[in-house]
Each structure stands twice: as C-alpha cells, then as structure tokens.
Amino acid sequence: MIASPQANLTTKPPADEPQGLTYRPNVDIVDNGGELVLAADMPGSAADQIEVSFDDGVLTISAPVPARSHPGNPVRQEYGVGDYRRSFQLGEGFDASEIAADYRSGVLTVRVPRQAAVRSRTIPVSTG
Amino acid sequence: MQMLRVGYPHPLEDLREEMDRLWTSLTTAPPLHGWTRQASTEPFPAVNIFETDEAILLEAELPGLDPAELEITAVDDGLTLKGRRGEAEAGPAAETAEKRPARPTWHRRERGVGSFERRLTLPTAVDPEQVEAKLSNGVLTVTCPKAPACRPHRIAVSTG
Numbered sequence: 462m463i464a465s466p467q468a469n470l471t472t473k474p475p476a477d478e479p480q481g482l483t484y485r486p487n488v489d490i491v492d493n494g495g496e497l498v499l500a501a502d503m504p505g506s507a508a509d510q511i512e513v514s515f516d517d518g519v520l521t522i523s524a525p526v527p528a529r530s531h532p533g534n535p536v537r538q539e540y541g542v543g544d545y546r547r548s549f550q551l552g553e554g555f556d557a558s559e560i561a562a563d564y565r566s567g568v569l570t571v572r573v574p575r576q577a578a579v580r581s582r583t584i585p586v587s588t589g
Numbered sequence: 590m591q592m593l594r595v596g597y598p599h600p601l602e603d604l605r606e607e608m609d610r611l612w613t614s615l616t617t618a619p620p621l622h623g624w625t626r627q628a629s630t631e632p633f634p635a636v637n638i639f640e641t642d643e644a645i646l647l648e649a650e651l652p653g654l655d656p657a658e659l660e661i662t663a664v665d666d667g668l669t670l671k672g673r674r675g676e677a678e679a680g681p682a683a684e685t686a687e688k689r690p691a692r693p694t695w696h697r698r699e700r701g702v703g704s705f706e707r708r709l710t711l712p713t714a715v716d717p718e719q720v721e722a723k724l725s726n727g728v729l730t731v732t733c734p735k736a737p738a739c740r741p742h743r744i745a746v747s748t749g
Contacts, residue, residue, distance in 0.1 A: 487699035494693075502700055504652040504727025529648065529728070533641035536712055540635040540650065567652030567727015 482543040486522075486569075490549070496574040497555070503545045504567030505529065511564055513571055515557045521548040522569060633705045634670065634729075638712075642741050645711050645733045652727030653700070659724065661731060663717040666710055668733065673704035713739035 486501040499520070503511075506524035514521045523546040555573050562571045599605075634649040649670065651659070659672040715733035722731045 488697055489700045490695070490697040492694040492696055497696075500653075500700065502650075502652040502727070504650040506726065508726065531637075531639040531646050531648065533639040533644075533646060535637065536640045536645070537636060537638040539631075539637060566654065567650070 482541055483546050484543050485547045486545045488547065496572050497551065499571045501569045502567065503569050505542065506545060508564050511569060513560065513562045515560055518551055518553065519548055520551055520573065522571065632707050634707065636709065640712050644735055645715060647731040649729045650727060651724065651729050656724050661722050663715055663720045663733060666714045668709045668711055671706040674702050
C-alpha cells in the first residue's frame with residue numbers, strides 16, 4: 462500500500478569502495494504498528510561481520526562479502542560479487558536500544574520497535 | 590524498467606509499476622519470474638559458470654530459499670534449476686500478520702516471491718549421478734563432474 466506519512470523512507474546512494482563494488486541489497490520494509498520489520502537479500506555475507514547501526518534516525522545495514530573464487534575458466538558470468546550497504550531514513554519515534562537483527566539463509570531481518578509512547582492506540586469514543 | 594524510489598512513492602506509482610509489468614509481459618518473451626518486483630527480462634537466477642578439465646561448477650544467489658523447495662535436475666549437458674520462495678520465507682509480513690491481525694503497511698517491497706525455472710546448457714555433458722549441490726547463506730554451488738568421455742585424455746603417440 463502507499464506509504465503512510467509516519468515514516469519518511471529514502472535511500473542513499475551506495476558507498477563507493479576502493480576495491481570491488483558495493484551493492485545495494487533489495488529490501489522489504491513492513492510497518493506493523495508496533496515495529497518496523499526490514500528484510501534484505503544479502504547472500505554470501507560474512508555473518509559475523511554484518512553491521513546494523515541506527516544513528517540519528519538513519520538505519521544502515523552493511524556486510525562484507527568474501528570473494529568466492531572457483532577453479533577453472535569462467536564460462537559465463539552474469540553477476541558480480543561484492544559487499545552490501547544500504548541506508549534508510551526512518552521517521553521519529555523508534556527505540557534504538559531494542560533493535561534486533563538476525564541473518565538466515567542469506568537474508569538479514571532487522572526489527573526496529575517504536576517507542577512505547579508513540580505506538581498508536583485506539584481511542585474509545587463515549588456517547589450519550 | 591529501472592525505477593529509483595526516493596521519498597514518498599507517488600500515489601499512482603503502484604499503478605505505473607503494474608502497467609510496466611503488463612507492457613513488458615506483452616512486448617517481450619515471457620520472462621521467468623524473478624525475485625525482484627521490478628519487471629525484468631533477465632533469466633532468473635543469474636548464474637556464474639566455471640569449467641575445469643574435470644568438472645563444471647555453477648554458482649547462483651538464492652537467498653531466503655528453503656532447500657526443500659529447490660529442485661536441481663541434470664541430464665547430459667543440461668542443468669535445470671527450479672524452485673520457489675514462499676511468503677513465509679520472503680515476506681516479513683507473513684509472521685507479522687500472525688502477531689497482529691491488522692493489515693501491515695508496506696513501505697517498500699523489492700524482494701519478490703514465487704517460482705522460477707531455468708534450463709541451462711553446460712559446455713559439456715556431465716555425469717548426473719555425481720552432481721553435488723550445496724546451498725549456504727543463500728549461495729547455491731553446483732559441482733558437476735564431467736562425463737568421462739568429455740574429459741581430456743592424453744593420447745600416446747606411437748612411433749615407427
């Protein structure tokens with residue numbers, strides 16, 4: 462659906478690394494009210510070196526990807542292998558201390574909960 | 590058509606994307622269903638293939654895939670990669686929906702779901718019974734030892 466005005470999400474251009482290319486992973490971002498859930502396709506990352514940082518409203522995910530060399534002559538090369546990096550400008554009201562992330566099957570999932578006071582609540586309407 | 594998303598998506602952007610997909614599907618050969626939501630005519634998945642004297646090695650990136658949903662078939666010099674990524678693996682909204690009944694809001698949806706099938710012709714015939722495949726951290730590596738007749742043999746030269 463169309464993005465709600467709560468979170469202004471923009472991406473920054475990928476960082477240029479001196480050696481090798483840095484790629485911008487495809488992501489899904491879902492807002493379920495209590496938290497923002499981000500899933501990024503980052504296959505081949507060095508799992509213990511993945512970095513997730515949240516600074517001043519900007520969420521950055523990055524991971525080094527070790528080169529995968531194979532013996533023999535390259536017969537067909539349809540994609541390149543490189544590090545991943547991407548940043549997102551999140552709205553206000555997120556709780557940085559409760560961010561959780563896990564990496565499984567090449568997919569990095571990050572959960573960014575909203576601060577408790579900011580979560581929307583339904584306001585009962587009294588009648589009569 | 591590549592689209593750069595910046596800031597708020599225009600309210601009609603979803604419609605435009607849908608029209609692009611429709612147009613592309615009408616004007617080009619049916620593309621294999623890729624794992625990005627942008628209309629693409631590139632076959633999926635992209636592969637890197639290497640060849641030694643003994644074997645052919647293939648690598649592809651398939652993140653978020655349950656190995657049980659991956660089917661690899663080899664016959665002669667043909668290799669087929671077939672599989673699917675379901676909502677549970679791909680979409681963070683799947684488990685979200687379980688936790689909260691209200692419909693979640695998608696701010697960005699670039700990772701696709703669905704099935705794919707790609708048939709590749711390898712440089713030489715391979716021995717199907719010795720083909721090995723490994724899926725680790727979303728990277729698929731398939732090692733196909735060549736059929737004995739396809740390996741180079743040193744020929745002895747007789748004299749006299």
